[in-house]
Amino acid sequence: MVSLEERVARLEARVEIEQLKYRYLRACDRKDPQGFRDCFVRAGADIDYGELGAFAEVEDLVRLFTEIALARREQGHLVLDMHHAVHPQIDFVSATEATGRWTLRFRQLNLAEETERVLCGEYEDRYVVEDGEWRLAKHHFRTLWSLTRPLPEGFRVEEGEFDDVVRG
Template sequence: MPSEPAPPSSSLAERVARLEARQEIEELKYRYLRACDHKDPEAFRACFIREGADIDYGELGTFATVDDLVTLFERIALARHNEGHLVLDMHHGVHPEITFLSSTEATGRWTLRFRQLNLAEETERVLCGDYDDRYVVEDGAWRLAKHHFRSLWSLTRPLPKGYVVDEGAHL
């Protein structure tokens, strides 16, 4: 269901197209979150427009290009020690609000529920924040053109003594 009511003059075809576009935008966001958790730089990069994205990750910084962001993503997400990764993340995007500006441009707000194990520092971080996005159609698919993140709160605590992490064979 669209976050704003359809104008009374909208045809059934226009309303269906808007619902389909909303579903495509939600799937884009889920692909982005899954790429983060699965440490997949190619899938991560594919979520953004080719050039000119407006990216602000708060404490992680602002980025002149998506490729600069991908470089940081690779440095953090792919860092390894022994048999596993140094950092394990869990991203859950919830409460989407999507507003269509046209058939090829929309804005969105999401709440992020985030959990991270930092095995180098032996800490767990739990965080809640908001994404402020702008989406555009590029090459026939919705992509992120603006991606801003603002943390609302976070908690960092030490991992318990004797903790065991089983990363699984697929990572």
């Protein structure tokens, strides 16, 4: 039988893993390369983003993220994203390792191509404790379906400030 102390520790770990995922999603939407990087293990991650590529080192992914997320023109960023992860399923392998599955609701405005993309997909993650904090060690994404359509004639996008990113 699992003790009350172990059950409480597992509940706390689940909350910490959920907070990790939310920090990751927020970093994506806020165009925060350092916050994005901080969600992953220091080295040796197993990352597969499907059409965007597979990566054995987080730094390669951070470079791609930075190129896409921070690309700008005079009017603002070229790509605006909205990530919402729902339906978490978190299973513990041990006190310092867990796996997770999440469904992603994603919306993107690509202002260079003048398109909107709506997508549904699945994350498959592995989390480990590193330096006392949960981090992503495996992060795979697969698209279940997507819709890309042109933005309507005369569309207008009002972009907020991304420089005031709240860290912590």
